[in-house]
Amino acid sequence: MNKYNNYVNLFTTFYSDEDVKIDEKLSQYVNFKVGGPADILVTPRNKEQIVKTVTICKENNIPFYVIGNGSNLLVKDGGFRGVVISLTKVSNITVDGERIEAECGAMLKQVSDKAVENSLTGFEFACGIPGTVGGAVFMNAGAYNGEMSQIIESANVIDENGEVITLTNEELELGYRSSIVMKKGYVVLSATFKLEKGTIKSIKDLVDDLTGKRESKQPLEYPSAGSTFKRPEGYFAGKLIQDAGLKGCSIGGAAVSEKHSGFVINKGGATAKDILDLIHHIQDEVKRQFGVELHTEVRIIGEDL
Known part of the structure; x- marks a missing residue:
């Protein structure tokens, strides 16, 4: 049952009809x-719309959740009560010397491509991560x-007060799959990356190598x-799961x-419940066999049917 349908008019005043959807399947x-x-699902086209949407949700005590590409997210079968803000349309990327500024909805692959075009090295590790800049900052995404x-x-x-602020690298408190953004529920609008000059060939060769590894192993x-x-x-989750005899388990x-x-x-044909039940089974078996607790990296939101 749609709990927040009566609030939709708060958003239609500054969104086009196509960017506000009711009961949208996530x-x-x-x-x-x-x-x-x-x-309610809204798709902002610029940072100003994001700020205004978050402000309205906070002022009216409407629960909201921000999503990018949805690459690290599991939504339960009952859906989400409140407003989901999809950021994929806020995706401008600009280059200034050795710096790249990218908006929250820009895909990491797009930023990587822009770095290659401008002979900038340092971003190669992220070329295959299927997420957005906002999500990557939120969880300090990494690979290779x-x-x-x-x-x-x-x-x-x-x-948390709805103010737009700039945080330095240190202030972001970036740890293993964590950040101040995650801890305090901030919303990322954009990020600036400081890279180094390199040669297009060596950068592209590394991107191609990492892409090949990802495609062959995942x-x-x-x-x-x-x-x-x-x-x-001290462990690798994949090896623990395999050693527990769970490869192929369904x-x-x-x-x-x-x-x-x-x-x-x-x-x-999986349901969210199938996936959650399997996750819990894996956690239980790895704990039983090896005494190791596995914690989900995937974010889980919403409610059960």
């Missing part, structure tokens, strides 16, 4: 391809021994949210990938 917006509807903390200079965010042919679990200290349409045990995939 399965269309997340890589897992599962999930129930959002009461690189992470956002190594290259980000500053970020513009909406703080189950990209299936819907998933990437690495399902955070890396436990519940309903959800399965542990045969290609990479760190990935839970939607092999076809």
Whole structure:
């Protein structure tokens, strides 16, 4: 049942009709391809609309959740009560010398391509991460021994008071899959990355190499949210899951990938409940067999049916 339908007129005053949707299925917006509807889904076209939307939600005590590409998100089958803000249209990228400024909805692949075009090195590790700049800052995304903390200079965010502030690298408190943005519920508007000059050939060769590794080792042919679990200290989640005999294990349409045990995939027709049940089964088995607790890297929102 739509709990916030009566609030939709607060947004239609400054959004076009096509950018405000009621009871919109979130399965269309997340890589897992599962999930129930959002009461209201808005798609801002600029940073000003984001700020205004967040302000309205805060002033009216409307729950809201910000999504980018939905690559690290699982929405439960009952959907989300409140407003979901999809940032993918706020995606401008500008280059100034050795700095790249990218808005929150820009895909990391787009930023990587822009770095290659301008002979800038340092962003290669992120070329295959299927997320947006906002999400990458939020969780200090990383791959292949690189992470956002190594290259980000500053970020513009909406703080808990609805104010737009600029945070330096240090103020962002970027740790393993964490940041001050995550801890305090800030909303990222844009980020500035400080890179270094290199040669296009060497940068492109590294991007191609990392892309090849990703394609050969990850189950990209299936819907998933990437690495399902955070890396436990002293272990690798995928190896623990494989050693527990769970490779290929399935519940309903959800399965542990045969290609990479760190990935839970939607092999076809999965529900969010299937995926959550499998995640819990994996956690229970790894804890029972090895005494190690696995914590999800994927974000889980919404309510059950």
